[in-house]
Amino acid sequence: MLKKMGRLDSETKTELNEHIDEIFGLFDANKDEKAKKKLLDLCKTPNYFIREYVGKSLATYENQTKIEPLAREMINHRIYGIRATALFYYYEKYKDDFENLFRIVEDVYDVIPWEVESIINDLWKNYPDEMKEKMNIWIDSNDSKKRALSFHGMENIASSDPDVIMRFVSKVINDDTLEVQKKISHILTQTAKANPIIAFPYIREWLAPGDDKTIKTLWISMKKIANIVLQKNRRSQTNELVLLTEQTVNDWRNDENEYVAKMGEMLSRIINR
Numbered sequence: 001m002l003k004k005m006g007r008l009d010s011e012t013k014t015e016l017n018e019h020i021d022e023i024f025g026l027f028d029a030n031k032d033e034k035a036k037k038k039l040l041d042l043c044k045t046p047n048y049f050i051r052e053y054v055g056k057s058l059a060t061y062e063n064q065t066k067i068e069p070l071a072r073e074m075i076n077h078r079i080y081g082i083r084a085t086a087l088f089y090y091y092e093k094y095k096d097d098f099e100n101l102f103r104i105v106e107d108v109y110d111v112i113p114w115e116v117e118s119i120i121n122d123l124w125k126n127y128p129d130e131m132k133e134k135m136n137i138w139i140d141s142n143d144s145k146k147r148a149l150s151f152h153g154m155e156n157i158a159s160s161d162p163d164v165i166m167r168f169v170s171k172v173i174n175d176d177t178l179e180v181q182k183k184i185s186h187i188l189t190q191t192a193k194a195n196p197i198i199a200f201p202y203i204r205e206w207l208a209p210g211d212d213k214t215i216k217t218l219w220i221s222m223k224k225i226a227n228i229v230l231q232k233n234r235r236s237q238t239n240e241l242v243l244l245t246e247q248t249v250n251d252w253r254n255d256e257n258e259y260v261a262k263m264g265e266m267l268s269r270i271i272n273r
Contacts, residue, residue, distance in 0.1 A: 008049050016050065020057045027066050036070060043074070043085040048114065051081055055088025075108060083108070084115045091119055098127045102134060110145055121153030128157050132164060139168055144177040151183035155190035162195035166202040173206050173214055181217045188221035193228065196244040204252065210259040222263065226270040246271060 008016070019042055026035035042054055058067050067089070074086035087108060094101035102123070109116045124131050131153075138150040154165055169184055192199040203222065206214055229245045249271060252264025 005047055006049070008053060012050075013053065016053055016057075020054065024061055027061065027063065032066060039070075040074075040077075040079075040082055043082045044079055045081050048084075051085045051115070052088045055085040056092040058085075058089040059092035075104075075112075080112070083112050087112050087115050087119070098123070098130050102130070109149060110143075113145075117149065117152050120149060121156070124153035124156040128161070132157075132161075135168070139171050144175075144180055147172055147175065148177065148179040148183045151180075151187045154187050158187075158191045158194040162191050162198040165191050166199060170202070170206075173217070174211060176213070181213070185217050185220040188218070189224045192221065192225050193241060196225075196241055196248070200244070200248045204248075204255075204260055207260045207263055208257045215259060215263070219263065219266070222267055223270065226267045229271055230273070 019038070023035050023039050023042070026032070026038065039054075039058075043051060045051060058071065061067050071086045071089050074082050075090070077083050077086075087104070090104045091101065094104070101119075105116055105119055105123075120131075135150040135154070138146040141147055141150075150168070154168070158165060165187060169188065172180055172184065175181060175184070188199065188203070192203070203218055207218060225241075225245060226249070229242050232239045232242050245267075249264050249267045252260050253268055255261045255264060
């Protein structure tokens with residue numbers, strides 16, 4: 001019995017391989033309709049990892065002329081699991097072809113969201129320069145889903161390219177969409193942890209105008225940083241994040257801008273408790 005949830009163990013993979021071998025055998029015997037039926041039944045699962053395993057396995061079948069038209073049909077199917085399985089097929093097929101893979105992701109980002117997030121995260125790891133270019137377009141989109149997704153996985157460049165992230169955030173720091181605000185808070189936390197000396201001046205600049213929405217977004221990030229510093233400070237007072245955060249918070253407390261000073265005061269209460 002295949003697992004309905006959770007990662008795959010060796011027993012589940014063995015069972016899946018048996019199903020997949022049977023499907024491939026039916027294709028080999030030109031029993032395409034029967035193979036298709038068994039495949040679609042296998043894809044109708046709530047288990048993300050089964051969909052991934054089956055989808056990627058389809059890319060290994062020798063006769064791709066039978067799989068390709070089926071995959072095009074599957075990725076537009078009304079059932080989520082079938083669409084998701086097809087996306088993983090394309091991911092495996094085009095994993096070394098960024099443009100083709102990204103084209104497919106852009107076609108389905110709003111109808112296969114969980115799997116698209118996973119793939120976008122991998123694309124940031126494997127194709128950071130190409131993703132900077134593509135996400136620079138998405139972040140200016142009128143579609144809030146695209147704007148939110150543009151930040152997903154961006155933490156993969158938090159250490160290497162923090163300035164790029166902060167410039168991205170600058171474009172949407174006043175975004176009205178809750179999902180975009182959540183993504184901003186998350187990426188700011190990751191970037192500030194990795195490169196506080198780069199992140200903090202940007203955050204101070206965004207605080208200064210006193211926009212309530214922006215302050216709330218920044219508070220969520222800085223509160224997390226302050227709590228991290230509180231824990232690290234109990235172990236080591238020489239940690240770079242600890243030293244830079246404490247210095248920044250002290251500077252902010254004495255800042256001439258009332259909004260910056262208020263943020264500094266609130267953060268000081270956390271760090272010094």
